[in-house]
Amino acid sequence: MSTGMLFALVGALLFTMGAAGVALPGAPLRRIVAFNVMGSGALLVLVGLAQRGGGVDPVPQAMVLTGIVVAVAATALALALARRLGAPGARAASGDDD
Amino acid sequence: MTDPLPWLVVLPLAWASVAFLLGPGRGAVLAAFGVALQCALAFELAARVQAAGALRYAVGGWGSPLGIDWYVDGLAVLMLGLTQVVALPLLLYARSYFGHAGAAGRYFWPLAGFLIGGMNALFVSADLFNLYVTLEIVGLAAVGLVAAGGGAAQLAAALRYLFATLLGSGAFLLGVALIYGACGTVSIELLGPLLAGEAPRAVYVAVVLMSVGLFLKTALFPFHYWLPPAHGGAAVPVSALLSALVIKASFYLLLRLWLDIFAPLVQPLAWLPAVLGSAAILWGSWQAVRAEHLKLLVAWSTVAQIGYLFLAFPLLATQAAALDAVVFQTVSHALAKAAMFAATGVVIHVTGNDTVAGVAGVAQRLPLTLFAFALAGVTLMGLPPSGGFLAKWLLIDAALAEGAWPLVLVVLLGGLLAAWYVFRVLRQAFLLAPPTEVAVRAPRLMEWSALLLAAASVALGVRGIELARLIAPVGAS
Amino acid sequence: MRRGAVGVAALLFAGVLIGALLGLPAPGAGLPPLVTAQMGNSGVTHPVTAVLLNFRGYDTLLEVAVLLVALLGLLAVQRSERAVAPGAAVEPVLQTLARRAAPLMVVVGVYLLWAGASRPGGAFQAAAVLAAGAVLAHLARLLPAWSAPRAWLRTGITGGFLVFLAVAVALLGGGALLQYPPAHAGLLILLIEAGLTVSLALLLAGLFLFLSEEGTRR
Known part of the structure; x- marks a missing residue:
């Protein structure tokens, strides 16, 4: 098995767990961390599969950079929401029933 | 005149940034001018597509597979036109609404600009990875709009919506990764022939992942759980934008993929969306019938109306009228739901009460707004001569030709349930009002934009021929 | 109950996914030959930068929009009456370290920006280092948390994106959106990256500093 495929398999497991x-x-914080694990898993599959042949493919590398920035943005927004929910006075209705 | 296509993507992004630059709460006039200009651009583009057929545009000049392509056919141009046409009255409405809503409107204008820019970019993109990025712009902007200036319940709804939308785009991204790994490209044009033959199993997994991700973002039953609190809890112009347009964006992408590159792979699965859609119609309508709060009633009605969009999926392969039915339902629901939320907002503003019981007396105090609500209701129920009637008529016609009578039954039952929840509100409105202490005046701009949207949703049924001609290239693609 | 159902579904899904991955046929040549063939026209010498800023530069444009949207959402849920005051406690070791590190981080940031054309680096990496410097200074209580963004901050945050958009539109005259003429591609990419470095640094720092309650008074 090539290293690329190994990356992809690990990525598949990370995605599923996340x-x-x-x-x-x-707790929102736990779910935010889980989202990051999930995103990393998907990106690992993207680069891993493209490198099965051994060579480096710059196209998915660039896509992964874009994907990381998108994940940073989503994480920041999620943290802002979770933080405001956790702030005093906002706790009353923050029960997670979903 | 220069090519309108790139400007439809660039313009909203530009005015959104400038609105932020101007400062909190500023940018309303800029946004209105921007969207008015985008309306003109969309119509110009529609004329070009009608004259010359589908357009392809290589962003950066490289062309696929190295670069990113745009592809604009009748369906894409219809969504572009619909988005700008519905957004314009809603932004005028929002200008009046946020004039007296304080904190909630501080960042509405830039967020709305990025939302519209993201949707326009989504409608034209022909590159799976680029589509993922546009999905994220739309999703995050929508969540930001829902959360803006809200209390704890609204923030909780926004967070729940955020997790749903991130799970959806995460599944979509893994699907893109699998397709790139299997086929070596993310260009929809090049994937067509690659997926038509014998596809590896990973591609099937990708198709399921991307479809489920988009079901989640479109809030198809049973993935609708996030929609009622988010659409029912947000500021009224936001609810209208989200219910009318945002869920249509992910639906459009799903439809595009199922009609195009996924078509040879999803044929045996085509009944699944119809089953889920039927459940959405019955469950969503029933919840709307039972809803205590006015905005929740309208939000549950959205869950139900989404169901109609999916009913036609098993008929798409054989019946040409099925696609027309989907398109008419998309357009008429966007107009009617925007109108209904707008009218609801006026009622809540004037009565200060957001329950269905609080509507009592509105027939005397707000005849114009109630008329707009009733007209929108006519479209949702599917009564002639509205656009909703045309959509349901075409759907029943296609279903009968295929012998799919359970679909006909669901459409008829859904119409009856819709009549039930619409008349619940109307009957309450004609009850005598309890004496009011202070008379709040209804802002003219808000009342008239609601009426304009509602009238358009009904007129769509009368002028349907023109729209059918506009989407004629769809059948050819 | 629900936990168990999700667990079983996850296990099943992982099994199917791994099976599908192992069943993939050997990869074809893919895009690398195309990238190599066009490197000469890209204006840079590092293939990932060429894809990121030129071949798929439109993705990067939209990705900056995603970051802006996240910051706008963050600001929209912020209390408007946030008052920011410098913290009281002083941590001498951390402060000395942060003071020493700050100039180094600026140098590393500028180097990363410059290096992006030919080796790993670029605007995002440079901005991340600069933003990390701002966060470090904030944690050492040298820099207070940010309240509502002032005009200069709004200009800085959107400036890079607007420069990117302006370049994209200016290139419409030469053919298509973001179609760089090969002769000037290198210079234009450097201009965009320089603008993005400043804006993204402020943006990424803002994602932390607008959210921080450290040293704020309610």
């Missing part, structure tokens, strides 16, 4: 973590109810 997605389950986002889907399950729980």
Whole structure:
């Protein structure tokens, strides 16, 4: 098995674990971390599969850079929401029933 | 005249940034001018597509697979036109609404600009990875708009919406990764022939992942759980934008993929969206019938109306009228739901009460707004001569030709349930009003933009021929 | 109950996904030959930068928009009456370290920006280092948290994106959106990257400093 495929397989596992973590109810911070695990998994599959042949493909590398920045943005927004929810006076209705 | 296509993407991004530059709460006039100009650009583009057929545009001049392509056919141009045409009255409405809403409107204008720019970019993109980025712009802007200036319940709804939309785009991204790994390209044009033959199993997994991700973003039953609190809890202009347009963006992408590159792979699965859509119609309508709060009633009605969009999926391959039905439902629901939320906003503003019981007396105090609500209701129920009637008529016609009578039954039952929840509000409105202490005046601009949208949703049924001609290239693609 | 159902679904999905990955046929040549063939026209010598800023530069334009949207969403949920005051506690070791590190981080940031054309680096990496410097200074209480963005900050944050948009539109005259003429591609890319470095540094720092309650008074 090539290194690229190994990356892709690990990425598949990370994605699955992360997605389950986002889907399950729980503390917002835990779900935000899970989202990051999920995103990293998907990006690892993207670069891993493209490098199965051994060479480096710059196109998915650039896509992954874009994907990381998008994940940073989403994480920041999620943290801002979670933080405001956790702020005093906002706690009353923050029960996670989804 | 220069090519209108790049400006439809660049212009909203530019005015959104400048609106932020101007400062909190500023930019309303800029936004209105921007969207008015985008309307003109969309119509110019529609004329060009009608004259010359579908357009292809190589961003950066490279062309796929190295660069990113845009592809604009009748369906894309219809969505572009619909988005600008619905956004314009809603932005005028928002200018009046946020004039007296304080903190909630501080960053509405730049966020709305990025939302519209993201949707326009989504409609024209023909590159799967680029589509993922546009999905994220639309998703994050929508969540920001829902959360803006809100209390705890609204923030919780926004966070729940954010997790749903991130899960959806995450699944879409893994699908893109699998397709790139299997085929070596993300260009929709080049993927067509690659997926038509014998596709590896990873591609099937990708198709399922991307479809489920888009179901989640479109809030198809049972993935609708995030929609009622988000659309019911946001500021009224935001609810209208989200219910009328944002869910249509992910739906459009799903439709485009299922009609085009996924078509040879999803044929055995085509009944699944119809089953989920039927459940959405029945469950969503029933919840709307039971809703205590006015905005929640309208939000649950959205869950139901999304269902109609998916009913036609098993008929798409064989019945040409099925696609027309989907398109008419998309357009008429966008207009009617924008109108209904707008009218609801006026009612809540004037009565100061957001429950269905609080509507009592509105028939005397707000006849114009109630008329707009009723007209929008006519479209949602599917009564002639509205656009909703045309959509449901075409759908029933296609279903009967295929012998799919359960679909006909669902359409008829859904119409009855819609009549139930619309008349619940109307009957309450004609009850005598309890004496009011202070008379709040209804802002003219808000009342008239609601009426304009509602009238358009009904007129669509009368002038349907023109629209059918506009989307004629769709059938050819 | 729900936990168990999600767990079983995840296990099943992981199995199917891994099976599908292992069943993939050997990869074809893919895009690398195309990238190599066009490197001469890209204006830079590093292939990833060529894809990021030229071949798929439009993705990068939209990605900056995503970051702006996240910051706008963050600001929209912020309390408007946030008052910011410098913190009281002083941590001498951390402060000395931060003071020493700050100039170094600026140098590294500028180097990364410049290096992006020919080796790993670029605007995002440079901006991340600069923003990290701002966060470090904030944690050492040298820099207070930010309240509502002033005009200069708004200009700085949107400036890079507007420069990028302006270049994209200016190139419309030569053919298509973002179609660089090969002769000037290198210079234009450097201009965009320089603008983005400043804006993204402020943006990324803002994602932390607008959110921070450190040294704020309610």
